Amino acid sequence: MPVAALAVPVVTCLATLGTLTLWTATGNAGTPARLSVSEGRALLLPSPDGRTEATAAFFTVRNSGGADDVLTGVSGPAGHRVMLSRTVDIGRNARRMEMVRSATVPAGGALRMTPTTLDLMLSPAPARAPGDRLTFTLHFRNSPPLTAHAVASRPGPALDPPDTP
Structure with missing residues (x-):
């Protein structure tokens, strides 16, 4: 194979690699997720025996990084199971709870938890x-626990969640 025939693919690969290296070095390749969580609220409801019980908790998780991350689970007070759940509309002004x-947690955004x-x-x-x-x-999934x-x-x-981002 002539040397000239090899030069085109080699030069193309080197130019592509150089461009990608420059793009990454200038910060354009994105950054990992950078998560923080605000103080939350735990909803208190009366129990049948007259005590007050915390039934659900709500937080806002912010991501100032350039990549999405995923909340995969939560552990809570000792002796209590914590489950991620959401409210789903089932029609005629009716809703039900569904485990997820x-x-x-979107890049540059927030995951806001609310009662609804x-x-x-x-x-x-x-x-x-x-x-x-x-x-x-x-x-x-990709960040340390908070x-x-x-x-x-x-x-x-x-x-109620605040109106500010």
Whole structure:
């Protein structure tokens, strides 16, 4: 094979490799997920025996990085199972709860949990008083776990997500 015939593919490969290297070195290839979690809220509801129980928790997970990440699970207070769940419309102003395996935290965005979207269900619901703090550890596909606290609150405006991003 003549040397001239090899020169075209070799030069093309070197030019492509050089361009990709320059693109990556200038930060255009993106950055990994950079996650943070705000203090959350735990919803307090009365139980049949008159105690107050924390039934669900809500957090906002922010991602300032350039790549999506995925919330894959949550561990909570000792002796209590924590499940990711969401509210699903089933028609005629009716909704039901559905368990989910994961939730995406978008690059440059946030995953906001609310009583009517994604939340963390606690089972059995721990007895708590308003102002008590519950500790959770959020687990992600590509990032290290984050520990977050939720303040126990009764239903009301305190559980509504803020309008700011």
